Amino acid sequence: MAKKITKAIIPAAGLGTRMLPIARAVPKEMLPIVDRPAVSYLVEEAVNAGCEDILIITNRDKDAIEDYFDYSVEYEKKLRDSGKNDKADEMRRIADMANVYFLRQKETRGLGHAVARARSFVGDDPFYVLYGDDIIFSETPVCTQLLEAYEKYGKPAVGVKEVSDELIVKYCSLKTEHLDKNMYGVTDMIEKPPIEKKFSNFSILGRVLLTPEIFDVLDMTPPGAGGEIQLTDAMRVLAQKSGFVAVDFEGERFDMGAKLGFLMANVKMGVKHPETGREFAEFLKKFAKTL
Ligand code: UTP
Numbered sequence: 471m472a473k474k475i476t477k478a479i480i481p482a483a484g485l486g487t488r489m490l491p492i493a494r495a496v497p498k499e500m501l502p503i504v505d506r507p508a509v510s511y512l513v514e515e516a517v518n519a520g521c522e523d524i525l526i527i528t529n530r531d532k533d534a535i536e537d538y539f540d541y542s543v544e545y546e547k548k549l550r551d552s553g554k555n556d557k558a559d560e561m562r563r564i565a566d567m568a569n570v571y572f573l574r575q576k577e578t579r580g581l582g583h584a585v586a587r588a589r590s591f592v593g594d595d596p597f598y599v600l601y602g603d604d605i606i607f608s609e610t611p612v613c614t615q616l617l618e619a620y621e622k623y624g625k626p627a628v629g630v631k632e633v634s635d636e637l638i639v640k641y642c643s644l645k646t647e648h649l650d651k652n653m654y655g656v657t658d659m660i661e662k663p664p665i666e667k668k669f670s671n672f673s674i675l676g677r678v679l680l681t682p683e684i685f686d687v688l689d690m691t692p693p694g695a696g697g698e699i700q701l702t703d704a705m706r707v708l709a710q711k712s713g714f715v716a717v718d719f720e721g722e723r724f725d726m727g728a729k730l731g732f733l734m735a736n737v738k739m740g741v742k743h744p745e746t747g748r749e750f751a752e753f754l755k756k757f758a759k760t761l
Contacts, residue, residue: 475596475617475679476523478516481584482509482602483575488728495498497532498727499602503735504743508726509535510564512600516536517568519613521598525571525591527584539570551629578744580698585680586688596620596681599701603674605735608721616679619653619715626684626708628656630716638668642702644671656714661702662695672716674702675723683708 480743486493489501499509509526516524526537542561549558575584585599598613606612606629616627633641645658646669659674660667678701687704694700705714724738725731739748 475522475598475613477595478519478521478524478526478598478600478613479527479588479591479594480509480512480516480600480602481527481575481581481587482532483527483534483578483584484602485578485579485728486603486727489551491730495606495752497528497535499532500534501726501732503605503726503739504746507535508536508605508735509602510538511605512602513539513567513570514621515606515611516598516600516613519598519611519617521568523569523571524592525573525588526602527573527575527587529575529578539565539567541565577648580693580696580700581701581706582688582691582701585701586699587683589682589685592682592685592757594682596626596679599680600676601676603725603727603731604723605705605731605738606676606719606721606726607738608719608725610720612677612719612721613679615675615717619717620679622653622747623649623655623715625713625715626675626681626705627679627717628705628741629719630654631675631718632671633673633675635665635668636669638671638673639663639665641673642673643668643670644674644716646672649715652718652720654716654718656709656716657742658710659702659706659714664716674716677719678705680705 486498491499500507513524526535546558546561573587577589612629619627642659642661643663644656646654646656649655663749684704687707691699691704694703724735741747
């Protein structure tokens with residue numbers, strides 16, 4: 471049985487051009503899902519999967535992320551003075567959820583380049599990467615689902631779903647063979663393939679479990695699609711050498727880096743939120759009739 475994985479990286483240094491103009495002023499990872507920023511859901515997911523140390527990769531325009539995980543002394547005082555201790559406790563809980571560390575990716579050179587910054591944080595053990603704009607609502611954290619695959623097959627694991635042809639050319643495509651239930655062996659992958667080069671419609675959506683071997687490969691990975699150092703290109707080298715496992719995960723994924731994903735995640739959580747759920751659902755039902 472593999473050791474518990476206690477470290478996670480959240481790359482959140484991308485420019486977020488698909489969310490312009492708002493991304494100019496608000497990091498896309500700080501866009502709200504009802505009343506909490508996307509990155510808060512990611513940290514919570516990592517904690518629920520057993521992580522204690524979480525490194526968020528940011529850039530010079532993203533200080534708001536760091537502030538969010540700090541204590542809110544003034545807010546807490548005001549809340550406690552007016553008897554709202556539960557709200558104050560919740561603020562404290564967010565700040566104390568895990569040891570959250572921050573590191574700046576000084577140049578925006580791609581997801582692979584961002585992950586490569588985390589070598590000394592990671593050390594010698596396997597770790598998770600949660601892409602900063604992929605929110606997944608699931609019964610079991612996707613990271614835990616990946617750990618099951620890692621324990622069973624002893625190989626790094628990626629969370630996948632089948633996506634449309636329209637999306638596969640924007641994401642990555644995996645060469646897979648069925649292993650068991652929702653698990654597949656992966657022997658090759660390609661980032662942003664032209665449609666005639668896709669291996670399958672399975673694409674990695676936002677969660678991976680990697681071993682530290684990836685860092686030597688990343689250091690030698692040249693810029694790929696879009697002129698960026700792609701994590702997929704480095705994973706491809708290891709997949710061709712010794713294989714990966716893909717897990718067709720249980721859970722619903724929303725791309726917070728895209729306007730549609732942002733809107734849909736808010737609707738999904740808006741109807742579940744204890745303060746908004748009932749009235750928002752009534753509003754939606756009436757509104758849907760006018761469409
Ligand atoms: P994306 O490609 O979805 O993010 O990267 P982006 O580059 O911000 O998006 P657009 O196309 O401009 O809208 C996936 C994840 O990798 C992070 C992003 O923050 C996102 O969470 N990333 C990307 C980095 O941390 N550094 C980079 O150099 C690029």
